[in-house]
Amino acid sequence: MDILYKILIDPFVQMGAAPDLLVQTVWEGLVSGVLYALIALGFVLIFKASGVFNFAQGIMVVFAGLTLVGLHEMGLPAPIALLVTLGVMFFIAVAVERVVLRPLVNQPDIILFMATFGITYLLIGFGELIFGGNPKRMITEELYLPSGAIEWKAFGGFVQFQKIDVAAAVIAALMIAVLAFFFQKTRIGRALRAVADSHKAALSVGISLNQIWVIVWFTAGIVALVTGIMWGARSDVSFALQVIALKALPVLILGGFTSVPGAIVGGLIIGIGEKIGEFYWGPLVGGGIESWLAYFIALGFLLFRPQGLFGEKIIERI
Amino acid sequence: MDIRKLALGTALAVFTGVSTASVVPAQAQDQIYVPLLTYRTGSFAGSGIPIADGMSDYLRMLNERDGGIGGVKLLIEECETGYDTKKGVECYESTKGKGAVIYNPYSTGITLQLIPKASADKIPVLSMAYGLSAAAVGNTFPWIFNPPVTYWDGASVFIRHVADKEGGLDKLRGKKIGLIHLDAPFGKEPIAILDNLSKQYGFELKLYPIAAADMQNQGSVWLNIRRDRPDWIYNQGWGAMNPTAVKEAAKNNFPMEKLVGVWWAGGDDDARAGGDQAKGYKALNFHASGANFPVIQDIQKHVVDKGLSKAPKDKVGENLYNRGVYNSMLIAEAIRNAQKITGKKVVNGEDVRRGLEALDITDARLKEMGMTGFAAPVKLSCEDHSGHNKVFVGQWDGQKWVQGSDWIEPMKDRVRPLLEQAAKDYSTANSWPARTEACQKGS
Numbered sequence: 001m002d003i004l005y006k007i008l009i010d011p012f013v014q015m016g017a018a019p020d021l022l023v024q025t026v027w028e029g030l031v032s033g034v035l036y037a038l039i040a041l042g043f044v045l046i047f048k049a050s051g052v053f054n055f056a057q058g059i060m061v062v063f064a065g066l067t068l069v070g071l072h073e074m075g076l077p078a079p080i081a082l083l084v085t086l087g088v089m090f091f092i093a094v095a096v097e098r099v100v101l102r103p104l105v106n107q108p109d110i111i112l113f114m115a116t117f118g119i120t121y122l123l124i125g126f127g128e129l130i131f132g133g134n135p136k137r138m139i140t141e142e143l144y145l146p147s148g149a150i151e152w153k154a155f156g157g158f159v160q161f162q163k164i165d166v167a168a169a170v171i172a173a174l175m176i177a178v179l180a181f182f183f184q185k186t187r188i189g190r191a192l193r194a195v196a197d198s199h200k201a202a203l204s205v206g207i208s209l210n211q212i213w214v215i216v217w218f219t220a221g222i223v224a225l226v227t228g229i230m231w232g233a234r235s236d237v238s239f240a241l242q243v244i245a246l247k248a249l250p251v252l253i254l255g256g257f258t259s260v261p262g263a264i265v266g267g268l269i270i271g272i273g274e275k276i277g278e279f280y281w282g283p284l285v286g287g288g289i290e291s292w293l294a295y296f297i298a299l300g301f302l303l304f305r306p307q308g309l310f311g312e313k314i315i316e317r318i
Numbered sequence: 319m320d321i322r323k324l325a326l327g328t329a330l331a332v333f334t335g336v337s338t339a340s341v342v343p344a345q346a347q348d349q350i351y352v353p354l355l356t357y358r359t360g361s362f363a364g365s366g367i368p369i370a371d372g373m374s375d376y377l378r379m380l381n382e383r384d385g386g387i388g389g390v391k392l393l394i395e396e397c398e399t400g401y402d403t404k405k406g407v408e409c410y411e412s413t414k415g416k417g418a419v420i421y422n423p424y425s426t427g428i429t430l431q432l433i434p435k436a437s438a439d440k441i442p443v444l445s446m447a448y449g450l451s452a453a454a455v456g457n458t459f460p461w462i463f464n465p466p467v468t469y470w471d472g473a474s475v476f477i478r479h480v481a482d483k484e485g486g487l488d489k490l491r492g493k494k495i496g497l498i499h500l501d502a503p504f505g506k507e508p509i510a511i512l513d514n515l516s517k518q519y520g521f522e523l524k525l526y527p528i529a530a531a532d533m534q535n536q537g538s539v540w541l542n543i544r545r546d547r548p549d550w551i552y553n554q555g556w557g558a559m560n561p562t563a564v565k566e567a568a569k570n571n572f573p574m575e576k577l578v579g580v581w582w583a584g585g586d587d588d589a590r591a592g593g594d595q596a597k598g599y600k601a602l603n604f605h606a607s608g609a610n611f612p613v614i615q616d617i618q619k620h621v622v623d624k625g626l627s628k629a630p631k632d633k634v635g636e637n638l639y640n641r642g643v644y645n646s647m648l649i650a651e652a653i654r655n656a657q658k659i660t661g662k663k664v665v666n667g668e669d670v671r672r673g674l675e676a677l678d679i680t681d682a683r684l685k686e687m688g689m690t691g692f693a694a695p696v697k698l699s700c701e702d703h704s705g706h707n708k709v710f711v712g713q714w715d716g717q718k719w720v721q722g723s724d725w726i727e728p729m730k731d732r733v734r735p736l737l738e739q740a741a742k743d744y745s746t747a748n749s750w751p752a753r754t755e756a757c758q759k760g761s
Contacts, residue, residue, distance in 0.1 A: 021545055028537040124359070133363025135558060135587060149569070162569060235534040235565060236591055240361035240558035243531045278538035279545075288501050288527035290538050 011280035020157030033271020040263035058245025065228025078142035089221030138232030250298035256308030362557030371629035372642020426504035436461035441667035454704030455741035466707035471728030473508035491520035496548035561591030568595035609635030612688025700757035
């Protein structure tokens with residue numbers, strides 16, 4: 001009975017007893033969720049355009065962040081370093097299209113997937129060669145990002161909002177809005193959706209696959225840069241960050257590999273779910289459940305919606 | 319066959335051959351081969367790089383300044399492990415045949431894998447202040463050494479420090495002490511002793527494991543800490559976990575002077591990450607930081623200034639760099655002892671094991687090495703492979719690490735019996751053979 005009480009009743013008693021901690025936990029989950037959503041968005045964009053699960057998305061986050069900080073360390077002012085980093089991400093997009101995607105066109109998806117492993121290790125090696133393996137401090141102030149915290153006295157306690165987290169949420173929301181507009185309302189966006197539906201049909205109406213791939217990889221690069229800045233500001237920019245990108249996997253399982261809204265909603269569910277789970281139920285098993293709880297939540301959802309929350313239900317007629 | 323493919327294949331084969339040849343050191347008979355298992359890449363590189371630099375630079379300095387040890391040059395070769403146990407074992411297997419005289423795994427996970435191999439291959443493992451704490455029992459683990467102190471000693475020093483600040487060991491009753499730790503063998507090492515001490519002194523121990531994947535995502539853990547309100551926290555962290563923990567502590571208004579890291583959580587970059595708010599953060603230590611020691615100045619003169627070091631000049635003398643220097647000093651002293659004991663110039667693993675057991679670094683010897691004030695004397699013996707030496711609490715002053723306490727004696731009377739028992743348990747669980755190696759006279 002005691003164990004049942006601890007699982008089914010006590011967490012909710014705790015939530016009622018300290019609502020400030022509940023709000024704080026939800027906020028922490030929300031911020032993590034937004035950042036997971038950003039990483040997942042990078043995966044979704046590339047998967048939609050080329051059917052490739054881009055394993056390199058995590059290292060792209062690290063590489064973008066390191067490039068920005070590294071260029072600043074070399075003496076470039078932060079805004080210039082930011083622009084040059086965007087240039088580097090564009091160069092990577094072009095290189096990936098020319099050297100990896102174009103020669104492998106029409107190859108089985110698994111070949112393309114394995115090629116993204118290659119890109120991952122290439123970027124790790126290249127990044128370590130140029131910037132070294134040391135963690136670097138994100139140039140938060142130089143990028144005019146806020147620091148410090150806002151403390152809200154409420155519920156007999158306090159809730160703390162880190163200004164950088166608020167900025168991360170706002171920037172991520174803006175970015176998602178811009179991307180949604182770009183893909184829904186612009187010619188390129190429509191072309192991308194056409195490519196996502198059918199490569200052959202898109203080619204037949206004169207859409208350049210190569211151009212679309214460059215655009216999509218560049219967009220994923222921009223998303224990676226924003227994610228790198230935000231995660232980097234919360235801790236440091238280091239190669240350990242690429243592991244966090246794996247947190248996007250349950251988000252994708254949950255939201256579907258082809259859905260932008262799915263990435264966002266999935267990110268938020270996973271982010272908030274894992275924080276609530278770790279905080280209220282984690283101590284029952286000695287803590288440290290966050291790393292697998294996300295997959296548990298995602299697999300739970302799959303029982304009811306195998307295609308993910310927003311994924312397309314595929315019916316193949318045979 | 320396609321000519322292009324043939325040419326490409328030939329070029330690849332030639333390149334592979336050339337590159338393999340270039341990484342294999344030309345080992346001469348009049349050299350002593352010291353492989354260094356290091357990690358300059360991966361998630362733990364932030365901690366691994368300064369240590370690797372310090373280790374390499376000290377040994378290189380001996381080559382440059384003294385022509386090696388006892389007139390024999392050291393052949394130093396780094397093998398990149400990425401703090402990955404599998405890669406670490408590969409490094410061991412690929413270098414042991416080259417005449418390695420000692421191994422420094424620099425990972426508790428790798429150390430655990432090498433424990434059975436060391437006795438079979440007759441090459442000692444020096445897991446300096448890390449690895450299996452029970453390896454301090456020399457009668458059970460004749461090939462493993464963990465001076466100057468074990469994790470269990472460290473945790474007991476932390477408890478002594480807390481007691482000192484709280485007004486005595488009796489004041490610990492009813493206190494809440496948290497352990498945030500990497501959820502890996504290294505991170506779990508102090509749990510056993512802290513658990514034991516919690517029963518002895520009546521404090522409550524709260525554990526906060528952090529998975530390697532969440533090293534930079536510690537939000538939930540610190541929310542738990544905010545809820546539990548521990549009076550003190552001990553941080554058994556490594557790599558990217560440490561700067562994040564310091565940042566999170568600052569963010570959650572946890573008093574910095576009550577957050578104490580193990581010696582591996584005391585990197586300059588670990589503390590620097592917390593900005594001004596990290597001032598007051600503490601970490602245990604067993605050597606000084608800074609460059610104002612003759613030994614560090616010799617490294618600067620003979621290695622750094624000659625462009626032989628991989629370390630940026632401003633990092634020489636930082637805490638983890640000096641950790642590497644200290645580690646290599648132990649290696650060098652063991653080799654020197656081995657030469658003295660055997661009368662041989664080119665010693666092997668078995669000789670160095672004897673040299674380690676006879677290690678007796680006195681104040682006078684520290685002075686000769688330009689290390690007065692850098693470290694405390696260390697003495698090992700046949701039975702005691704750790705020494706259970708004194709440790710002090712370092713404190714971050716906002717710019718650098720300074721000594722924040724006197725040298726504190728570990729609770730040897732509590733720790734040693736537990737280590738003996740743990741060694742016995744290990745022997746039973748692993749059908750461990752009884753020691754056959756004779757004890758060095760006087761050790």
